[in-house]
Each structure stands twice: as structure tokens, then as C-alpha cells.
Amino acid sequence: MIAPAGLNPVLPFGMVEMTDAEFAHYQPWIEKLTGIHLAPVKKAMLAGRLAKRLRDRAVPTFGDYFQLIAQSGDDAERQIAIDLITTNETYFFREPRHFDALREQLLPLLKGQPVRIWSAASASGEEAYSLAMELASTLGIQGPWEVIGSDISSRVLAQARRGLYPMERAHNIPPDYLKQYCLRGTGEYMGQMLIDRALRQKVRFEAVNLIESLPEIGRFDVIFLRNVIIYFDGDTKRRVVQAVAELLKPGGWLVVGHSESLIGLPGLLESFMPTIYRKRK
Known part of the structure; x- marks a missing residue:
């Protein structure tokens, strides 16, 4: 559905949309800390992994959450974010x-x-x-x-x-x-x-x-x-x-x-x- 001019699409309750500008802040920060390069197609994945933390911390936007983990000195929250971003699928006797x-x-x-x-x-x-x-x-x-x-x-x-x-x-x-x-x-x-x-x-x-x-x-x-x-x-x-x-x-x-x-x-x-x-x- 295309939203009328000046309005944002209606998202499911509690879901926040990550903008391209916000994603552009996360990309170099994540790569510097972890070595992981997130291509633009990974924006939805990143938003999905961090969305619950925005709700838990009552942070309104992904930009505000970036300020919290990258600039506020909240080391505990920064580690939680890194954990969520870097956790990948694994299982016993893979390959x-x-x-x-x-x-x-x-x-x-x-x-x-x-x-x-x-x-x-x-x-x-x-x-x-x-x-x-x-x-x-x-x-x-x-x-x-x-x-x-x-x-x-x-x-x-x-x-x-x-x-x-x-x-x-x-x-x-x-x-x-x-x-x-x-x-x-x-x-x-x-x-x-x-x-x-x-x-x-x-x-x-x-x-x-x-x-x-x-x-x-x-x-x-x-x-x-x-x-x-x-x-x-x-x-x-x-x-x-x-x-x-x-x-x-x-x-x-x-x-x-x-x-x-x-x-x-x-x-x-x-x-x-x-x-x-x-x-x-």
C-alpha cells in the first residue's frame, strides 16, 4: 500500500521502521566493532533483531537507540546490541x-x-x-x-x-x-x-x-x-x-x-x- 503524501505507512502495533539514514549510522559502527559488513538488504534483519530492545528501553526510534549504544556510555546495553547483531544460526554437527x-x-x-x-x-x-x-x-x-x-x-x-x-x-x-x-x-x-x-x-x-x-x-x-x-x-x-x-x-x-x-x-x-x-x- 502506498501512503498518502505526508503520512507514513501503518505498521503493526509496537513496530518501528528503520530509515535508510539510521541504517547508515549503524553500518560503520557495526563493522568497526565486529568486522561484519551489513549490506543494505540487511536493514530489515538489523531492525528485527533490535526492535525488542527499543520496546524494552522505551526508545522511540532506531536513531535514539543508536545514540544510547554508541554515544551514551551504556556499556551493558552496547553488549546486548552486539550479542543480538552477531548471533548466527548454529547446530550440532553442522556440515x-x-x-x-x-x-x-x-x-x-x-x-x-x-x-x-x-x-x-x-x-x-x-x-x-x-x-x-x-x-x-x-x-x-x-x-x-x-x-x-x-x-x-x-x-x-x-x-x-x-x-x-x-x-x-x-x-x-x-x-x-x-x-x-x-x-x-x-x-x-x-x-x-x-x-x-x-x-x-x-x-x-x-x-x-x-x-x-x-x-x-x-x-x-x-x-x-x-x-x-x-x-x-x-x-x-x-x-x-x-x-x-x-x-x-x-x-x-x-x-x-x-x-x-x-x-x-x-x-x-x-x-x-x-x-x-x-x-x-
Whole structure:
């Protein structure tokens, strides 16, 4: 419907429209903080993710909310906004061919030595726990291995540390793993599952912003950097991949998402198999 001149379209109750000018304020701010470049077609997505915060804080427009998170010094609200903007879909054993490759090709080459794996964009923890299940199955629950999961969002990291998920999220977990490493909720936790305590103790979660200087978290045999660099521009992607690859041990592997590629590879990486790259020794 086209609104008469001088009038705005009628929106559903409580919904606020984000203008192009408001979106233009958010774009560089988000990219500076997170490295994520939002194309104009993402305006509706951004508005949808932030709309509830406008209602909760009784802020009338997206422009006013931008002032609140970008200029008022409200650090807590800024973190909430970042959490909402950066949270992406994830699930257990996403892109299963990578887990097949880990189990069948990568881990056999590491036999007899301690193994460290970094899930560099772990979101709410499903990828990190999927990796832990593979390692526990291959090397034993008390074996010489460790998984580090990281994300920029404090909210999803809190969920990851808890390891509690809706039961419907379990459909991609192999039945044997589900039986060994997950507990079915009862009572008030009916319909949920909890990652077994012994497995949770082998996984550590850290807050990491990939576009900033990386913390001292050691060196890794395998790094999963999946479904995150697709949101970066070319320069940011090259810088992030270079920094992450520096944390690989010589001969270690970097795994990216199936929709991603490393055109113009950093000199220290070589292709091992599709979407899996190895650091030169």
C-alpha cells in the first residue's frame, strides 16, 4: 500500500521502521566493532533483531537507540546490541563432512600426541561440543585433548558454558554420541538435554573478537573458522585468516565453511582438501 503524501505507512502495533539514514549510522559502527559488513538488504534483519530492545528501553526510534549504544556510555546495553547483531544460526554437527574428515583423516595423523582444537566462532557451543564428542570417541573422554570455543557474544558464551539445549537440537548428533555424552532432562528440564559433565570439563569458552588482537590461548592442531569470514570484507577476511593461522602449529589444519573460500591464501597455508587448509611446516 502506498501512503498518502505526508503520512507514513501503518505498521503493526509496537513496530518501528528503520530509515535508510539510521541504517547508515549503524553500518560503520557495526563493522568497526565486529568486522561484519551489513549490506543494505540487511536493514530489515538489523531492525528485527533490535526492535525488542527499543520496546524494552522505551526508545522511540532506531536513531535514539543508536545514540544510547554508541554515544551514551551504556556499556551493558552496547553488549546486548552486539550479542543480538552477531548471533548466527548454529547446530550440532553442522556440515558433517568436516567431522568425517577430522575423524578419518586428521586425527589419525595426530595419533600419539596431545590434541588441541579451537572452535573460533562457536556461538552457543554446538560446534565446540560436536568437536569434543569426536575427540572423546577417538581419544577417550579422559584423553590428552582440549577444545577451546570462542565468540564475541557474551550471551551465547554463557549458554555454551551451561551446555543445556532444547532436545530438538539433538537430531544431528549420532545416536551413539547422544547416548554417551548427553543427558535427557526430567522434571523442570523436560524437553531439554545437558552435555555430560565430563565432556563439558574438556571444553573451555573464551570471549574473543576476531578482528582485534587475539589473546594468548596457545597453539592448535586444528582450528574451525566456519561461517564467519563470509561476513567480512576482503581486507578484514585476509587479516583475520592470517592472524588465526598464526595460532596453528606447523602442519596444523584450518577448516572454513563450505560456502567460504580462501582466495589469495596467506603464504603459510596450502590447500589440503576442499575447505580444509594446512599450515606449511
